[in-house]
Amino acid sequence: MVIKEAKFLMSNTRVDLCPAPTKPEYAFIGRSNVGKSSLINMLTNQSKLAKTSASPGKTQLINHFLINDDWYLVDLPGYGYAKVSKTSRESWRKMINFYFQERENLTCVFLLIDSRHEPLQPDLDFVNQLGTIGVPFVLVFTKTDKQSNTKTDSNIAAFVRKLKETWDELPRIFRTSATKKAGRDEILEFIQEVNLQ
């Protein structure tokens, strides 16, 4: 897919205030600092479309972008930032759950996982949450340029082993590096295929 246009539409905390659910929607989420903004900017070929928050975990907004006048890309607030209060963590959880359950045009969630780490509990918990709600999702292992392919492979394999403990069906897996622009074509092709279904 060629990205002809990517524009910011709105940020808000309420699902009922999101743009009319008339186009397929793809949401991006992960632990804070996983490389979400960098990935969104890489996908849309823009350097500053998604902004890194100056205070991670503080802005808990659902950010909508319109791509090619055809589909919505949504930047969701991340999880796992240590300095966030219990209250904001709880409001984040409520908002995200509500979004997953109510957003009728939500087509697929891209769950970003830092490929440098062995499986982390917050990520496993989040996958289980998505699976339980029944939201279609794929996994994106980010920052693959940061270590050898062997290390990336073994971290992904370890994550998959953990998933197999609970789930029969495994999600599709992508590997990306925003620095090297790797994984971009695969993700855009996937979105195009799903949009055509």
Ligand code: GDP
């Ligand atoms: P966010 O908080 O999930 O939106 O993460 P950012 O996109 O702001 O990235 C967090 C940090 O990781 C920044 O310093 C980025 O430059 C760096 N980063 C993000 N993606 C990559 C990547 O693919 N490779 C490398 N080497 N660094 C990355």
